[in-house]
Amino acid sequence: MPVQKILVVDDSPTERFFVTDLLTKNGYQVITAENGEEGIAKAKAELPDLVIMDVVMPGLNGYQATRTLTRDEATKSIPVIVCTSKGQETDKIWGLRQGAMDYLVKPVNPEELLQKIAVLP
Incomplete structure (x- = not known):
């Protein structure tokens, strides 16, 4: 089933607006x-x-x-893409170890985000 409903979790109103508008x-x-x-x-x-998840x-x-989310029975099947300003390789590895399916560094490239959503199972 293709992705239709997306939860954007971010404490920045600007980032929430940007991603919401794009989606x-x-x-x-x-x-x-x-x-x-x-x-x-x-x-x-x-x-x-x-779920598109900020870190900080x-x-x-x-x-x-x-x-x-990825360890809870009710939500573990929902993919998470981490979307954060934390761009170090260790940050990415840690994010993926928490169960994230993918990791993007801000500022987000709109085409890259849409492409990652399009290829989700």
């Missing part, structure tokens, strides 16, 4: 959350087809939220 213009339904805790709650309630957020960070 809605490309036909996706978008839900947003401002932090890790809200992201987990919305993922469980809405069961999106994909107050409270539960994106690595912790990704780990929670």
